Amino acid sequence: MSAPASDPHGHGHGHDDHGHGHHEPTFIEKFVFPTDHKYIGMQYMFTGMAMALFGGFFVYAFRMQLAFPGINVPLYGHVSPLEYNALVTNHGTIMIFWVAMPVLIAAFGNFLIPLMIGADDMVFPRLNRLSYQIFLVSCLVLITSWFVPGGGFGGAWTAYPPLSSNSEYSLTPLGSTLWVVAVALEFAAFLLGGINFITTAMNSRAPGMRAMDVPMIVWMICIASILFMVSVGPLIAGAIMLIFDQQLNTGFFDPRQGGDPVLWQHLFWFFGHPEVYVVLLPATGFVAEVITVFSRKKLFGYQTILYTTIGTGVLSFFVWAHHQFISGIDPRMANVFTVTTVLISIPIAEMMFLYIATLYGGSIRYTTPMLWALGFIATFLIGGVTGIFLGASGADIYFHDTYFVLAHFHYTFFPIAFIGTFTGLTFWFPKMFGRMLNETLGKIHFWGTFISFNCIFMPLFVLGAAGQHRRIYNYNHFPELATPDMQSLRVMATVSLLVLISFQVVFLFNFFYSMFRGPIAPRNPWKSGTLEWTTPTVCPGHGNWPPDQMPTVYRGPYEYSVPGRELDYWPQNEPN
Amino acid sequence: MITIDWLIPQGSTYAADIDQVIGVIGLIVGFWWLVTQGMFTYLLWEYREKAGVKAAYYTGHEHDLHKWVAYPHYLIILCDVVVIYFAVSVWYNVKQVIPENEDQEIVRVVAQQWAWSFQHPGADGELGTDDDIFTVDELHVQSNRTMIFNLESRDVMHSFSVPVWRIKQDVIPGRIITGWVTPTLEGEFDLQCAEMCGVGHGIMGAKVFVESPEQHANWIAANSGPVASR
Numbered sequence: 001m002s003a004p005a006s007d008p009h010g011h012g013h014g015h016d017d018h019g020h021g022h023h024e025p026t027f028i029e030k031f032v033f034p035t036d037h038k039y040i041g042m043q044y045m046f047t048g049m050a051m052a053l054f055g056g057f058f059v060y061a062f063r064m065q066l067a068f069p070g071i072n073v074p075l076y077g078h079v080s081p082l083e084y085n086a087l088v089t090n091h092g093t094i095m096i097f098w099v100a101m102p103v104l105i106a107a108f109g110n111f112l113i114p115l116m117i118g119a120d121d122m123v124f125p126r127l128n129r130l131s132y133q134i135f136l137v138s139c140l141v142l143i144t145s146w147f148v149p150g151g152g153f154g155g156a157w158t159a160y161p162p163l164s165s166n167s168e169y170s171l172t173p174l175g176s177t178l179w180v181v182a183v184a185l186e187f188a189a190f191l192l193g194g195i196n197f198i199t200t201a202m203n204s205r206a207p208g209m210r211a212m213d214v215p216m217i218v219w220m221i222c223i224a225s226i227l228f229m230v231s232v233g234p235l236i237a238g239a240i241m242l243i244f245d246q247q248l249n250t251g252f253f254d255p256r257q258g259g260d261p262v263l264w265q266h267l268f269w270f271f272g273h274p275e276v277y278v279v280l281l282p283a284t285g286f287v288a289e290v291i292t293v294f295s296r297k298k299l300f301g302y303q304t305i306l307y308t309t310i311g312t313g314v315l316s317f318f319v320w321a322h323h324q325f326i327s328g329i330d331p332r333m334a335n336v337f338t339v340t341t342v343l344i345s346i347p348i349a350e351m352m353f354l355y356i357a358t359l360y361g362g363s364i365r366y367t368t369p370m371l372w373a374l375g376f377i378a379t380f381l382i383g384g385v386t387g388i389f390l391g392a393s394g395a396d397i398y399f400h401d402t403y404f405v406l407a408h409f410h411y412t413f414f415p416i417a418f419i420g421t422f423t424g425l426t427f428w429f430p431k432m433f434g435r436m437l438n439e440t441l442g443k444i445h446f447w448g449t450f451i452s453f454n455c456i457f458m459p460l461f462v463l464g465a466a467g468q469h470r471r472i473y474n475y476n477h478f479p480e481l482a483t484p485d486m487q488s489l490r491v492m493a494t495v496s497l498l499v500l501i502s503f504q505v506v507f508l509f510n511f512f513y514s515m516f517r518g519p520i521a522p523r524n525p526w527k528s529g530t531l532e533w534t535t536p537t538v539c540p541g542h543g544n545w546p547p548d549q550m551p552t553v554y555r556g557p558y559e560y561s562v563p564g565r566e567l568d569y570w571p572q573n574e575p576n
Numbered sequence: 577m578i579t580i581d582w583l584i585p586q587g588s589t590y591a592a593d594i595d596q597v598i599g600v601i602g603l604i605v606g607f608w609w610l611v612t613q614g615m616f617t618y619l620l621w622e623y624r625e626k627a628g629v630k631a632a633y634y635t636g637h638e639h640d641l642h643k644w645v646a647y648p649h650y651l652i653i654l655c656d657v658v659v660i661y662f663a664v665s666v667w668y669n670v671k672q673v674i675p676e677n678e679d680q681e682i683v684r685v686v687a688q689q690w691a692w693s694f695q696h697p698g699a700d701g702e703l704g705t706d707d708d709i710f711t712v713d714e715l716h717v718q719s720n721r722t723m724i725f726n727l728e729s730r731d732v733m734h735s736f737s738v739p740v741w742r743i744k745q746d747v748i749p750g751r752i753i754t755g756w757v758t759p760t761l762e763g764e765f766d767l768q769c770a771e772m773c774g775v776g777h778g779i780m781g782a783k784v785f786v787e788s789p790e791q792h793a794n795w796i797a798a799n800s801g802p803v804a805s806r
Contacts, residue, residue, distance in 0.1 A: 082775050156772040162749060163732040169689065169774055255750025261733065262748060295623065301636030301645070326735070327746040328753055331671040335664050342656045342663075349608075349652050353645045354636065356612065359619040361632030366624070374620065381612055385605035392659050394597040394666030398742045401735065401770040466583040467739030469770045473778040480584075480739065480766040561631040568630060 025542070035125035036542040041111030042432070043132050047139060048103035054143075055094035056501060062087040062473075067487075067494035069474045082171065084473035085154025090146065092157035093179070096279070097186050098139060100417035104282040105228075106135070106190065108424050109197050109221040111432065115532035116215045118206025118551040118573070120543045122196045131192035138185035145178030153179035156471060158268060161253035161261045165245035177246045184239040187232050194225030206531065206573070208553035213572065215530050215557040216299060219306055220285030224278045227313050231274040238267035262328055269320035276412070277316045281309060283420025284351065287373045290427050291355060293528045294370035295362030296568050298558040301354045308347035308354075315344050325396050334393040341391030348384060352377065363561070363568075367526075368442030369427035375450050376419045383411030386461070404464025407457045414453055422446070422507070429514070430521030431532055434539040437518060441510040448503030455496035459489040529569045530557045587740030587761035587786070590670050594742040597662045604655045611648070670743070674756045675722055682724045683715065687734035687747045690776030692767065698800035707800045713782040718792035719762045727753045735770035738784055746771055759786040 025034075034040055057075075064071065065079040072078055079087070110128065114121055122128050146152040153176040155164040164180075167173035201222045205214065241252040242264065251257025253264050292299050299305065321329060321337040355377060364370070386408040389395045399405060422445075429437050468481050475481040475490075524533040531551050535544055545551060551573035559570040586592050623631075634641055682703045684695035694715050698707030709716075717723045727736055729749040737744040738757070745755050769780035787795060 081778055085772070085775065085777070154775070158772075160733050160772070163772065163774055166732075169732050171775060255748075261750070296631040298633060298635060300634060301642065304636065325667075326671075326744050327733075328748045328751060331667070334667055334671070338663050338667070339660055342660050345656060346649070346653060350645070350649055352612065353649065356616050356619065357636065357641075357645055359616075359623055360641075361634060362619075362623045363625045363629060363631040364620060364623050374616075377616065378613065381609060381616075385609050388605050388659060389598060389601050392597060392601055392663030394594060394663040394670070395601060397667070397670060397744055398594050398598070398739070400744055401737070462583070465580045467766075467768075469737065469768050471772045471777060472768075477779045478766050478768055478781050481768075561633050563633055 033129060035121070035129050037110045037114050037122045037125070037128060038432075040128050040132050041107045041109070044102045044110060044135070045107035047132075047136065048099050048107060051094050051098040051102075051139060055091050055099055056504070058087045058091040058094070059497065060501060062091070063494040063497050065473060066475070067491045069476060079473065081473050082151060082154060085156075085471065086146070086152035086172075086175070088471055089154050089156055089179075090142075090152055093142070093183070095413070095417060096157070096275070097183060098142065100279040100413065101186070101190060102135060103421050104279050104417065104424075105197075105221060105224060106131070106193050108217075108282060108286070108428075109193065109225070111428070112532065113197055113200055113218055113221065114204065115431070115535070115544055116218050116530055116557075117201060117204060117209060118531045118545070118553065119200060119204035120545065120547075120550070123200045123204055124196050127192050128196050131189045131196070134185055134192070135189035138182045138189060141178055141185060142182035145175045145182065148174040148178065150175055158272070159242070159264075161242065161245065161264050162255070164264075165242055165253045165261075167246065177243060180239050180242050180246070184236055184243075187236055187239075190228060191232065194229050197225045198222050198229075206551045206553045209572075212303065213553055213556045215285075216288035216302070216305065217282065217285030220281040220288075220309065223309055223313050224281040227274045227281075227316065228278045231271045231278075231317065234267045235271035238264055262324075265324050265327055266320070269323045270317070272323065273320045274313070274316045277313055279416050280412070281313075283376065283416040283423070284309075284355075286420055286424040286427065287355060287376050289528075289530070290369045290373040290423055291358050292558045292560060293427075293526050294365045294367055294373075295359050296365075296560045297358050297360075297362040298556075298560055299354075300358040300360070302556070302558070305351055305354050308351045311347040312344060312351070315340060315347065319344060319391075322391050322393075322396070325393050326400050338391060338393040342388065344391075345384070345388065352381065352384070368437065368439055368446060369423055369526075371443065371446045371450075372419055372423035372426060375446065376415045376423060379411055379415040379419060379450075379453070383408060383415060386411060399464065401470055402464040403460045403468045403470060406470055407460040407464055410457050410460075414457075418449070422449075425511075427526070428532075429511075430525045430538065432539070433515045433518075434521055435514050435516075435518035436521050436525065437514045438510050441506055445503055445506045445510065448506065449500055452496045452500035452503065456493045456500065459493045463489050524571075527567075527569045529559055529571050531572055534571055534573050585740055585761055586742075587738075587759055587763075587765060588742065589758040589760055590666070591740070591742045591760075593666045593669065597666050600662050601659055604659060608652070608655070671755070674724060674754065675758075677722060680722045680724055681718065682726065683717070684726050684728070685715075685736060685747070686728045686730060687736070687769070687773075688730035689732065689774050690769070690780040692769075692780070692782040696796075699796055709796065709799045709801075715767060715782060715784045716792065716795055717759055717784070717786055718789055719759050719786050721789075722756055722758045724754060724756050727755070732773050733771045734773050734780070737768050737770035738765060739768070740765045744770055759784075762786045762788055 061073050061076040062084055064073040150172040153172050155170050163169050164176055170176050201218055244250040245252055251259040253259045253261045288299055318340045322341040325334045390399055426437055426442055521538050523538055534551055553572045554576055555572055557572055561568045562570055580595055686693040692713055694711045696709040697703045698709050700707055727747040729747040734747040736747055741757050743757050765784045767782040767784050
């Protein structure tokens with residue numbers, strides 16, 4: 001099992017045998033308070049994985065309650081309505097803010113950006129360390145919030161006031177405040193990280209690396225960091241107002257004191273929608289790297305993909321109220337937001353088309369990372385097209401807050417947070433740990449996860465279309481929803497979830513076994529052209545390259561199968 | 577036309593319109609999903625690794641290749657216009673205007689943790705007079721007559737949702753939000769709270785009774801009066 005959140009150094013023993021730079025750091029310096037971007041990335045990744053165990057356990061508990069209402073859930077016990085609400089709220093919060101964000105952006109951003117642009121480290125290594133430390137505190141605050149009197153916050157991850165702002169209504173006087181504090185701390189951590197990513201990518205690129213020679217994943221993480229920095233300010237302000245409302249009885253969101261509860265929704269979703277793209281972009285970046293390597297093809301339309309990404313990012317700031325069509329905003333506003341929301345299909349569809357077109361004329365190798373990347377495209381397509389139903393105001397009147405919404409965003413977030421992460425993790429595992437993962441176990445894990453994921457959420461689309469609302473702990477209270485047919489769909493989803501969780505054991509075994517016992521990785525196991533595979537040792541020490549061997553870049557990252565060359569890849573640092 | 581009425585009946589005048597938007601979008605995105613997924617699967621099969629065959633080298637900016645991406649993309653823009661047209665026209669009718677006809681009934685709906693209270697007009701047909709009928713978790717309406725509802729909340733956000741009518745509207749403390757529905761299907765249906773409202777959110781349902789004119793008149797006659805009914 002991975003390191004618990006309170007033990008950030010518990011993972012590190014696998015690195016002892018790897019090469020170091022000129023200076024030999026102590027164990028504490030290296031694993032507890034590192035400034036090396038690779039170890040900070042690892043800290044983020046293992047902490048994110050530990051938080052995913054909480055998020056996964058919570059979904060197990062409440063899905064069991066939904067399939068078999070009132071049972072004693074094994075390892076959990078009886079799920080009361082108050083606990084049910086806290087479980088769904090914290091499942092959502094954890095999976096987005098403490099799993100997707102730290103793993104996709106912080107872990108891979110830290111690990112990959114300096115290596116892929118040919119830099120020795122981030123430009124602000126200590127800021128980087130501080131970012132992780134604040135993040136770790138935010139994890140501890142969140143975990144504390146589950147054990148205080150009254151229990152954890154249960155007002156849904158969107159935390160709409162007055163329910164979230166007034167403990168008379170939520171019945172969680174401390175849990176809700178600690179929840180907001182944790183979220184605010186986490187934002188502060190990622191702001192520091194984001195500043196670092198953008199500055200590093202702008203200033204530390206290897207000589208010769210022009211903007212259009214930067215690997216797509218680096219662009220994606222930088223654009224995501226910019227989106228995050230621009231959108232998060234209003235929500236941090238909102239979070240402070242919410243804390244004031246909770247603890248000092250101010251009335252920012254309380255209509256009895258002249259406040260407006262809908263104001264929070266605007267602040268939250270002004271951040272909340274760009275946030276979707278903040279986590280989406282790194283995942284699509286992994287897919288870009290992986291499909292080019294394993295189809296031995298240049299990325300189809302590099303610049304077009306980049307411009308569609310920027311277009312999506314800009315447009316994502318003008319769509320937030322599609323979450324609020326029926327929430328009491330002026331109904332005329334819904335028309336504007338329907339137009340902007342449906343228009344976002346233009347850049348996103350273009351991006352998906354270009355990814356698929358990259359396969360044209362390729363020589364496709366079905367390795368584990370490639371399966372994950374292709375699985376991402378297949379599932380994200382479904383997530384994307386079902387979004388149109390919800391962005392179209394007329395249809396959203398019915399679908400809003402049903403399981404259709406839930407199934408839709410899980411078809412986007414699961415590919416992002418899990419399929420995307422597995423794409424990156426299986427691809428860069430040799431770089432991280434110097435050893436190879438087992439391919440057979442990797443494929444078993446892929447197919448088990450991919451099939452069971454679809455079997456969880458397809459039934460939920462049907463339930464949502466049949467009118468099942470979200471966040472209800474027992475559907476027996478609603479005769480239209482308590483039919484045996486609908487119950488059997490719920491059981492199907494829960495059983496599929498159990499299958500999905502059990503396949504993660506295969507992954508964890510493969511991951512930890514291969515970390516110590518897997519075959520030693522060659523320097524460039526996938527025959528990739530990007531710079532991270534050009535370090536002298538597979539797992540370089542602090543500094544990545546010896547100072548006299550820093551790479552110089554001569555070409556773009558995806559020069560595969562260039563006509564007239566014998567080798568079908570052409571590393572970026574190889575002189576002409 | 578694909579609709580979802582095989583899952584849940586259409587119980588109001590605009591239910592079929594909303595289902596039609598869903599059906600139109602379903603056709604459009606179903607078509608695109610099939611085309612994209614089909615192309616994707618074809619490429620995965622056709623361009624699998626073969627011994628001795630090297631991959632091609634394209635930048636993606638060659639015009640004769642890029643048009644295969646660009647032309648479908650223009651078609652998507654056209655489809656977007658269709659989706660927006662259907663969505664906005666239905667939205668306008670359901671949410672932006674309230675039909676003005678003589679035969680209307682106004683009902684005051686008060687949501688609180690975790691119950692729905694309704695104030696129906698009594699025998700005089702006027703709301704706010706002595707013979708109003710007050711009920712808890714029971715809404716009585718007459719079929720094929722427009723009901724105007726005024727939503728209020730005593731505490732937190734709730735959401736007034738009757739799936740068979742396809743209507744949903746959040747209820748916000750401090751405001752009165754007005755909407756309308758003309759039920760067509762007689763019977764007993766679920767009203768569900770659709771916005772997380774605290775511990776009892778999972779039990780915050782009510783019954784909607786859609787009655788024929790005679791039944792509704794009888795119900796009003798039996799319950800009308802200065803005293804609350806239940």
